[in-house]
Amino acid sequence: MKLSNKQKQYLKSLAHPLKPVVLLGANGLTEGVIAEIDSALDIHELIKVRVPTSDRETKALIFDAIIRETGAYKVQSIGHILTIYRQSEERKIQLPRG
Numbered sequence: 001m002k003l004s005n006k007q008k009q010y011l012k013s014l015a016h017p018l019k020p021v022v023l024l025g026a027n028g029l030t031e032g033v034i035a036e037i038d039s040a041l042d043i044h045e046l047i048k049v050r051v052p053t054s055d056r057e058t059k060a061l062i063f064d065a066i067i068r069e070t071g072a073y074k075v076q077s078i079g080h081i082l083t084i085y086r087q088s089e090e091r092k093i094q095l096p097r098g
Helices: 005-015 031-042 054-069
Strands: 046-048 073-078 081-085
Touching: 005 046, 005 073, 005 081, 031 046, 031 054, 031 073, 031 081, 054 081
Parallel strands: none
Antiparallel strands: 046 081, 073 081
8 A cells, every 4th residue: 555645645634733652762763662653553543753863864764764664654754753654453544535
């Protein structure tokens, strides 16, 4: 499954009022952080993750690793915030067609 532009726009509108659920600490992207992101995705489907690093390349690598390890879809990234989506069994968020 790949998200269409219409679906991404819809998810962005839902994500706008959300606060970051997971904040990366000084230890960076550990197995514990991945597990926390994974469980948050199971519960919420759509979450924001804050990655507090000023190095763009490091930030991009961390974003890519989060997406790869969790099997989630990148909705958007703005500054230090990554918004990701992964559908759960309950399908809490109904995506528009297209």
